[in-house]
Structure formats: C-alpha cells, structure tokens
Amino acid sequence: MHRYWGIILALTIAVSCKDDNGQAKEFAQQVQQVKELPKVNEQYGFNLDEFTVHLDTVRNGDSFGELMQKNRVAYPKVAAISERYRDTFDVRKIRVGKPYVILKSKDTVGQAQVFIYHNDPINYTVVDMRDSAHAYRSKRKVKYIQREVSGVIETSLSEAILDQGIDYNVTHNLANVYAWTIDFSRLQKKDKFKVIYKEKYINDTIYAGAEPVEAAYFEHNGKPIYAFAYENDSLKNIVDYFDQDANNLRRTFLRMPVEFGRLSSRYNLNRRIKYYGYKVRPHKGTDYAAPIGTPIMATADGTVIESTRRGGNGKYVKIRHNGTYATQYLHMKAQKVKKGQFVRQGDVIGWVGMTGNTGGPHVCYRFWKHGKQVDPLKEELPQAEPLNESLKPDYFTYITPIKEQLDCIIYPKVLLEDEDDLITLNQ
Numbered sequence: 001m002h003r004y005w006g007i008i009l010a011l012t013i014a015v016s017c018k019d020d021n022g023q024a025k026e027f028a029q030q031v032q033q034v035k036e037l038p039k040v041n042e043q044y045g046f047n048l049d050e051f052t053v054h055l056d057t058v059r060n061g062d063s064f065g066e067l068m069q070k071n072r073v074a075y076p077k078v079a080a081i082s083e084r085y086r087d088t089f090d091v092r093k094i095r096v097g098k099p100y101v102i103l104k105s106k107d108t109v110g111q112a113q114v115f116i117y118h119n120d121p122i123n124y125t126v127v128d129m130r131d132s133a134h135a136y137r138s139k140r141k142v143k144y145i146q147r148e149v150s151g152v153i154e155t156s157l158s159e160a161i162l163d164q165g166i167d168y169n170v171t172h173n174l175a176n177v178y179a180w181t182i183d184f185s186r187l188q189k190k191d192k193f194k195v196i197y198k199e200k201y202i203n204d205t206i207y208a209g210a211e212p213v214e215a216a217y218f219e220h221n222g223k224p225i226y227a228f229a230y231e232n233d234s235l236k237n238i239v240d241y242f243d244q245d246a247n248n249l250r251r252t253f254l255r256m257p258v259e260f261g262r263l264s265s266r267y268n269l270n271r272r273i274k275y276y277g278y279k280v281r282p283h284k285g286t287d288y289a290a291p292i293g294t295p296i297m298a299t300a301d302g303t304v305i306e307s308t309r310r311g312g313n314g315k316y317v318k319i320r321h322n323g324t325y326a327t328q329y330l331h332m333k334a335q336k337v338k339k340g341q342f343v344r345q346g347d348v349i350g351w352v353g354m355t356g357n358t359g360g361p362h363v364c365y366r367f368w369k370h371g372k373q374v375d376p377l378k379e380e381l382p383q384a385e386p387l388n389e390s391l392k393p394d395y396f397t398y399i400t401p402i403k404e405q406l407d408c409i410i411y412p413k414v415l416l417e418d419e420d421d422l423i424t425l426n427q
Ligand SMILES: [Zn+2]
Pocket: 265, 283, 285, 286, 287, 363, 364, 365
C-alpha cells in the first residue's frame, strides 16, 4: 500500500553530539542489556527449575478439563476450580491460539501443579493446583525504551523497512505526523528523516510494539520540518504535533484525498492537450492516480452538498467546509455518502474509479475557495488548532533538549540499490 514511499531505514544507536553527555551511552547499554539478559528461571513468580515446563497454545477442541486430566489432575479438583474461580478464570473462555504454560512435577508422575493462561501479551491467569487450589490474575512487567531511528529516502522497496528489523508502525506513525504538511506522493530521493519513539518490552525481553512518535525531523526538498508531540490543551488530553516555531502540523485540510496516491496531473490553467489540437484546456483539478477501489477521503470536516453523477465528472462528491472552502472529488467508482451528510476529515466518502471523462483510474480533486477553483498545492492551508499563546513559553522550554537530541542523530550508512558502495549521507 505504501509502495510510493520507498525508504531505507536504519537504526542509529549510541549517537551523541556531546562526548560528556552519557545519555546515548546509557541508552546503548540499555539496548544491549535487553538483548543479552541471562536466562532467568524466575517467571510468573515461580522458580521454573523446580518444574518440568510445558509450553503450548490452545488448540481446536482443547478444554481446561481435558488438558488437566491429561496431566494427571483428578476430575473433582478440576471441577472445583472451574466452579470456585469462575470470575477469575472462566474455563469456557479459553481461546484457540492463546499460549499457556503447564508446570509439572519433576517426578515420574509429571502431574500438573500450575496452569498459566496468557489472556494477552501482558496479562495472564495462574491456576495453582498445589495443596488447596486457587487462581489469580497477574501482569508481566512492561518496560519502555526510547529509540532513535533515522533514514534516507532512496528506493521504492518498502520491504526494506521490515528487512531493517524496524516495526512497520513506526513508518505509519511518522507518515501520520506529517500527513498534512508533506505530500507523500512527491517524496524526493535524499529526503531524510529522524524519529524518536519508545519501544515496549514485556519482561525486559519480548518486543511488544512501538509507541507513538515523540519527536521527529523530516527534510523534504531540502526544507526541514521538526515535529514535537505536545498537549495543546491539558484538559482535553489532546496531543498534537507542532514544529520548531510552534505551528500545528495538522491542517484543516489533508494534503491529498487518497493515502499514498501518485500525483498524475497538477492544476494547470494553461494545459494544452494533443487530442484537442494542442488548444488550451485548463485543468482545474489535481489528479491522483490510484488503483480502482482505493478509498477516497474527505480532506476536511464538512457537509456533503452534492453526491451525484454528471457528464465528464462521472460520479462525484462535493463537500462544503465553511464559508470559504469547498472540495470536490471526481470519477468515483461509487459514492459512500449522501447529500446533506456531515463528514469528518479522513472519512471515506467513495472509491477511486473511472466514471466520466478519464483515461485511467484516478481521483480528480478540486479545491474551491470563495467559489473559484484554486491550486490546493499552492494554498497556505489554515492550521487546525494553533498552540495556545499562554502555552508557548512552556512549549519552547520543553522542545529545546529534544531538538538537540534530534540534531545529534546521524544518518545511517546506506547501501544504494544499483551500487555496491557504502556511502555516508551525513553532510
Ligand atoms: Zn483532473
């Protein structure tokens, strides 16, 4: 889906502009520790050395009762547990595919002593059948480690991201941060980025996902844009991304109505077309090519004022956003909204098609300002929620060290596709 955004990502660890700053070193050590933790036998609050450990996942047809009977727990005991601890551990609710652990006695009988069921990657339920049986819920320890990643846009191999061993969500999160300010259909070779985020680990060793972007830097066409996560309004608990000058990166309009479409024809009042004998045929829309069926999104909140089919426009939707702006989306395969309906920014309003005059599947995006069609790529689009003036001093204090940290991240050595030479893209 994101094939137009080719990226080579690489990890940069232990990078600091200042030698006297031990932070980076400490971070590197932390990562190292996570990777090299000695095998601990203390897990789930039991010393695993004392048992024969059986790891498995729930299979089709498995039941708690059967699993226990196979492991030599008498039926009355199983029944008693099922009855008495229904609120803690509902045996009917064990799900196929969930991992479990059975701790068995080390003697020749191999009787199940403890059953541990993983409700999810963090929460688990323990059924302790030694002596008087009891059941309880517990959690694994969760740890967050800050990570820095940087990259240089080189190829269209999005697989490269995964090959680098970096969570795909990092790419996705980063694209969301800059969705309003950077047109991802027009990324340039050598565009660069840096990102700071946290990784979640369970029991220090098990990777459990990437947290949202804390701060980022994107250099597009040589123009740097910083992004810092910041709570604009502490009462509402809303986190937005602001740049180095405290401008909200979110705009009232998305840059484009399809995620990762290819800009195939710009707004051009002097367009000449061969078919029409090179006569001027102005193109007042901005075309994004995308496969038939690609969702088309409302670029801003508004009310649908037209959802119909007419002439060369084919099936289209027009949205009125306020007294100034309206947008229109042409050549749809089908509309998903009706006239009079209120839509939110990002809502799917239809799908890319080829209705009306069109040579190939695309959406022709028309941007109206004061009743006239203008070029949305040249419009300075309004900020969604400017940062509250009273918060600005705090904001600049907050971002100063983070900006320094971003500036200190160096770009990875990149292996170019065509050449076998390693090149460094720093400076
Ligand atoms: Zn068009």
